[in-house]
Amino acid sequence: MSSTLPLLVAWFVAVAIPGPDFVAVLRTSAAHGRRAGLSVAVGVVGGMACWATCALVGLSAVIARYEHLYLVIRTVGAVLLFLYGARVLIGAFRGHRPETGHGVLAPDQGGSHSFWRLGLFTNLANPKAVVFFGALFASLLPHGLSVGGRVGVLGAILAIGLAWYVVVASAASSAPVVAAYRRAGRAIDVVAGSVFAITGIALVPRN
Template structure:
């Protein structure tokens, strides 16, 4: 109970952050529309586990070094932007599938994707995001008290990873329900292309600040 108020603050800040449109949101929507629930779920799990990466380096203070070293932060930003552009190209190439179902891999314009690749796409999308570095830097310096035990901080990190994974799994489920699929219909590839444009915009924002 001693750290309940701190935990509630962290949970609320995280809720706002995870619900905001960003690379994670864009890639989950894209995979849900283009490949269906199963692939999107694995993507979501990858995103959730990537949170543990941010937590790990924040606990040992590396986030401060990354944020305070301009060339290192810039390098990470460019790597992230390049990866987002790579994902955007695939999304922008999306077209109508041969059988009219936007959630199948029949569309020859979309390369097939395995669950392993979906997982790593989610992991890298979140893990390379420098905005996440800044988020966890502020979280572990401004919100979490310096005197909070390491085990409690690690517990916060596990919660953030699980909560993130569950949120995007829920989004994956919601986007792949029958009603939403019917709403998207045969024009689902336009939503895929929209996510591609969003990814290009996010990549550009990373480069120009």
């Protein structure tokens, strides 16, 4: 366990840095409650599981080798993030919440599965994650680690990610934060929507 400690510490620092996943869990928890936020968190961790598994079995190298495959994944992710950001911004300026619609990144008010889907696609929309995991494992994963050890590392990574976002969801759904969201919901939605839209634009492949 001590040999994998640097990797796990580096992962915790990385996952704690605010990004689209953080914004999705934070905003959903404040707007719809802890249960909805936790559903988003579980979806985010599901995306992490996909990317981390790809890196552990060497698919990150395949994606890096075949540039066209990476560009396709990245373009789809960029479009998804931008569309969700635009939807949030439109809802903010029109004075209503965008979640009342449908689509892969548009959860409805009552479905925990829809919130889970939001978390999953928010994470999967960023293909840079598989490159990050590949670099993380290449530099910090102990050489010669057994299959059982790799499974253990994967489990620890997912547990850390889930624990962090449970804390975020719990804090964001507390009474003071919910009250603040109700007072400044439009401004918060503008910031959240901008984060998603700008991230989507930033992910668009450029020659």
